[in-house]
């Protein structure tokens with residue numbers, strides 16, 4: 001394939017499922033997917049409770065979580081690095097420069113998004129539902145799963161936003177993962193490295209896959225909302 | 234069925250409700266005996282909805298007491314229900330809405346499904362059971378909300394202008410279901426500003442105006458010889474708020 005440009009080469013890498021490419025994509029999806037699962041498991045109930053409960057200091061907690069949404073990824077990476085580095089509090093676990101370290105860093109990036117936006121969604125729903133649910137005998141605690149389920153469409157987009165943020169960022173995974181080939185090299189860190197080395201084909205191939213991934217996720221969300229409107233519960 | 238002590242009569246004892254120093258309800262006293270249908274009648278802003286919310290326990294009175302003859306819950310199950318003028322239905326199927334209410338009332342997995350299906354059948358909603366509740370028509374939604382309340386087998390059913398947003402056909406359907414519930418010995422307590430509905434549905438009338446209970450009498454007496462000038466004006470269509 002002598003004279004095709006980087007774009008042609010990129011398509012060829014994808015078409016032939018180049019092993020190096022596949023490995024990077026699979027690792028990236030595994031890391032971000034795991035981080036999203038953890039952030040959802042913690043963030044959905046936590047956000048819902050923040051949306052329903054009324055207690056002293058609630059306002060301050062809400063402000064902190066929403067400020068964390070704007071946390072620069074490199075700073076998140078730095079904090080996780082300090083925690084996991086040999087002299088850090090969790091240094092003994094030997095997690096630095098492993099996929100697990102990247103999962104932790106990405107969870108830290110996604111969690112504030114999930115908590116803050118879930119809080120907003122659930123608080124709005126609770127305002128409309130509280131009297132009705134109480135009338136039917138629901139406690140505030142019992143309302144948490146009900147409201148999460150009723151907000152599921154919006155919450156899917158919240159989770160997609162979290163996935164988007166984590167899969168698109170470079171700084172945090174670079175710092176705590178180290179961009180080690182075959183071990184902690186993700187789509188974004190590989191793009192940064194390959195581009196700086198002038199290896200545009202692989203960088204472009206990964207870029208195309210990242211874009212396609214976003215497209216697919218959004219299409220799925222759209223489909224889910226169509227299905228939901230048509231009937232099932 | 235349970236053999237719990239009856240919760241009626243319900244005594245509303247000098248109920249007042251104030252918001253930021255402004256009194257919206259002034260010492261309303263009313264006793265609800267079993268066996269009849271009470272219509273709380275009055276123009277907009279009279280305090281009808283407030284009175285129902287206080288009786289149902291959604292609001293706490295700032296003065297006076299709500300006294301049930303026995304505990305108004307059996308375990309998880311509320312013994313009285315409130316149908317809102319615009320009920321909130323969950324974003325799930327009609328059947329799942331009823332099942333959810335039955336879960337809140339503490340019924341087990343199989344029992345919920347059995348009861349949900351029989352209740353939906355009773356309300357003529359079997360054909361809509363799998364439809365998403367939030368896309369049903371206004372009349373269907375109100376009927377479903379009524380079925381959901383009835384599924385919990387309340388002994389007292391409060392209804393806050395249940396047909397105010399409905400067309401005549403849907404109104405007739407709701408009223409027919411209320412007749413059935415009344416025949417099943419569910420105590421009906423409803424508000425309305427609609428005189429025609431009050432005539433059709435009431436055994437006794439509690440007439441309210443501007444946060445006060447003006448008179449509480451058997452329906453026949455209320456319409457043939459109202460005592461208060463306010464009630465007379467309202468019946469003649471001359472009292473607008």
Ligand SMILES: Nc1ncnc2c1ncn2[C@@H]1O[C@H](COP(=O)(O)OP(=O)(O)O)[C@@H](O)[C@H]1O
Nearest residue numbers: 252257275276277278279280281282283284424
């Ligand atoms: N939470 C509230 N805060 C302030 N005013 C209220 C509140 N709830 C009701 N009101 C006022 O109390 C009056 C009685 O309301 P309501 O019971 O809804 O009347 P009705 O149901 O008879 O039309 C109205 O003037 C209404 O604006």
Ligand SMILES: [Mg+2]
Nearest residue numbers: 281282393394
């Ligand atoms: Mg009202």
